[in-house]
Each structure stands twice: as structure tokens, then as C-alpha cells.
Amino acid sequence: MxxxxxxxxxxxxxxxxLRYYAEIGLMNPDEIHPENGYRYYSIKQLKKMLFINRLKSYHFSLDEIKAMLEREEDQSEEKLVTVLLRKQREMYEKRNALDYTIKQLNHDLLKMEKGIPMMAYLDNIEVQLVETQPIHILSLRQVMTSDDYATGYRKYFRKLYERIATEKLTLLGTPITIYHSPEFNPAGNDTEFALPVAEAVTGTRDLPGxxxxxxxxKGxxxxxxSVYARLREWVEKEGYELVRSPYEVYVTEPDHASVPEELVTEVYFPVRKK
Structure with missing residues (x-):
């Protein structure tokens, strides 16, 4: 011991x-002396502790690690690989986001050295007034917390894609997200995930044109x-008002972009003249 x-x-x-890990049930000592309360660990627990350390180094939370250890008996290597691959993808995305932020910071510094205000880029965001056509969508509506947004998009769009495949529906376009909440709330936002389809089945509706x-x-x-701010400014300046929830069309899906700069997202504000 x-x-x-x-x-x-x-x-x-x-x-x-170690005492905290025991307190939350993550890693308990193998033995606690009944008289003096001294804690002892077995040799076999070294492997478990090193496993916890390794997962922590991969940025798994303690709650995630605890859940994995609780399922250890039915946790095959194949399932572990799946979890690690998911975490690997998240870390690549964070790294790409950080690389983009550094690039953006360098760009801002260069502009400011030339006397160009840092926020001048807002004036370069183009806004168009367009007439859209109704879109028939298969959708799933969910209240999303701030943390959910990091992983939720793939989860809910995956459900929609699976249903399209199972029911052999006809996909007509790229994913859409509609934001129904009147204000941003970190505790939960009313979000609708949608895919354009041809068929009218349970769970479909028309997104009005x-x-x-x-x-x-682009990015x-x-x-x-920034795009939302520019659109709202334009709507106010041009004498329009919002009539329905704004929505985004993902021209480039996240899984189809190797770097953030390749992402293309269209943002629509349904409006009418005041």
C-alpha cells in the first residue's frame, strides 16, 4: 500500500x-485507517490515477472523466477511441479559432499603424435588400444554453440528417438556424435547427419568404x-423594422471547412418598411 x-x-x-477527488467520488483511497484517518492507495490505483491525469491533459472536465470511469466496465477501447476523437476535433477547432484570432489581432495592429481605426471594418460589411422565397423545412426546436452552442449544432443537425436518411426525404439545401429568443440569455435561447426538404411530413413547416x-x-x-450589428444598424438607418426571427444559412458547413476562414454564412433579417 x-x-x-x-x-x-x-x-x-x-x-x-487527491482529497478533493475522493470528496467528489472520482478517486477514493483503497483504505482509510479507522483510528488515525490516514489514507492509503493500492499499487493498482496508480494506473487509474495516470489515466485521469492523461484525460485531464486532453482537457476533459472532471465530470466527463467521472462519467467515463463509472462506465469503465462496459467501456471498450472502441468507445474510448470515439470519445477521444470527439475531443481531438474540439481541440483542433479551438486551435484553429485561436490561430484566426492571432491573425485578426495582427491585422488590426497593422491597420492601426496606418491610421485606420480598428472598428472601421464594420463599414465594409455589405448589406443587401433581397426578396426570399418560402422554404419548406424539417426542423427541430430546442432551448440552448451558451455551453450547448459549442457542441449542440452537430448533435441536432445530425438528428435531422439521420431522419432524412431513414425516411428517404429529399434534401434541398444547406442547414439553417433560426433564433426565436427576443434577447440573448446564457441560461437558454430558443433555437430552431432546420434542413430544407421537398416532402411534407411530421416535423416540417414552411419558412416564409x-x-x-x-x-x-466569411470566416x-x-x-x-459584427454582421448582426451591421444589419441592425442598416435596418434602422434605412427605415425598416424586423418582422420575424433572424436566421442563418450555412453555405459552408463546419465539417466541410478545414480552417475558419473557409466558412461562409448568410444572415437574413426579415423586414418591412416602417
């Missing part, structure tokens, strides 16, 4: 952390707030 101190030293984890202020976002989704 290993004392908590020796176990701590071998695994590179503080005794305070009509007059829209339209802009195109990562973090740029969408």
Missing part, C-alpha cells in the same frame, strides 16, 4: 487534489456578432 504522500509524489498530484436584409459572413462564427 502507498501512503497518500507517496501516491501524490509518484503521480504528480497534490494531496489536496419575403423582404430581407441580407449579409454574408469563423465569432464574426457573426
Amino acid at each position: 502507498l501512503s497518500i504522500g507517496e501516491f501524490s509524489k509518484i503521480c504528480g498530484v497534490t494531496t489536496k487534489t 419575403g423582404l430581407c436584409a441580407k449579409s454574408v459572413c 469563423p462564427y465569432s464574426e457573426l456578432t
Whole structure:
């Protein structure tokens, strides 16, 4: 048996952390002395601790690691590979986003050195007034928290694609997201995921056509707030008002872009003249 101190030293984890892991049920000592309360760990627990450390280094949360350990008995290597691949994809996306942010920062610095205001780029976001046609969509509506947005898009669009494949429906376009909440709420936003289809089946409806202020976002989704701000400014300036929820059309789907700069997203504000 290993004392908590020796176990701590071998695994590179503080005794305070080990006590916390025991408190949350992630890693319990193999034995606790009944008289003095000293904690002891078995040799076989070294492997488990190193496994936890490895998953932490891959940016898994403690809750995620705990869930994986609780399913350890039926956790095959194949399932573990699937989880690791998902995490790998998330990390690549974060790395690409950071690379883009650094590139954007360098671009802003170069502009400012030339006397160009940092926010001047907003004036270069083009807005068009377009007449859209009704779109028949298969949709799924969900209240999404801020954390859900990071992973939820793939999850819900995957469900829609699976239904299209199962029911042999005819796909007519790229994914659409419609935002129904009147304001942003980190605790939950009313979001509708949709795919254009030909058939009228349960779960389909018409997305009305009509007059829209339209802009195109070329780059990562973090740029969408600038596009929304420019569209709202244009709507107000030109004497229009919003009549329905804004929506986005993903001309380039996330899985089809190797870097954020390749993403193309159309943003539509349904409007009418005041």
C-alpha cells in the first residue's frame, strides 16, 4: 500500500487534489485507517490515477472523466477511441479559432499603424435588400444554453440528417438556424435547427419568404456578432423594422471547412418598411 504522500509524489498530484477527488467520488483511497484517518492507495490505483491525469491533459472536465470511469466496465477501447476523437476535433477547432484570432489581432495592429481605426471594418460589411422565397423545412426546436452552442449544432443537425436518411426525404439545401429568443440569455435561447426538404411530413413547416436584409459572413462564427450589428444598424438607418426571427444559412458547413476562414454564412433579417 502507498501512503497518500507517496501516491501524490509518484503521480504528480497534490494531496489536496487527491482529497478533493475522493470528496467528489472520482478517486477514493483503497483504505482509510479507522483510528488515525490516514489514507492509503493500492499499487493498482496508480494506473487509474495516470489515466485521469492523461484525460485531464486532453482537457476533459472532471465530470466527463467521472462519467467515463463509472462506465469503465462496459467501456471498450472502441468507445474510448470515439470519445477521444470527439475531443481531438474540439481541440483542433479551438486551435484553429485561436490561430484566426492571432491573425485578426495582427491585422488590426497593422491597420492601426496606418491610421485606420480598428472598428472601421464594420463599414465594409455589405448589406443587401433581397426578396426570399418560402422554404419548406424539417426542423427541430430546442432551448440552448451558451455551453450547448459549442457542441449542440452537430448533435441536432445530425438528428435531422439521420431522419432524412431513414425516411428517404429529399434534401434541398444547406442547414439553417433560426433564433426565436427576443434577447440573448446564457441560461437558454430558443433555437430552431432546420434542413430544407421537398416532402411534407411530421416535423416540417414552411419558412416564409419575403423582404430581407441580407449579409454574408466569411470566416469563423465569432464574426457573426459584427454582421448582426451591421444589419441592425442598416435596418434602422434605412427605415425598416424586423418582422420575424433572424436566421442563418450555412453555405459552408463546419465539417466541410478545414480552417475558419473557409466558412461562409448568410444572415437574413426579415423586414418591412416602417
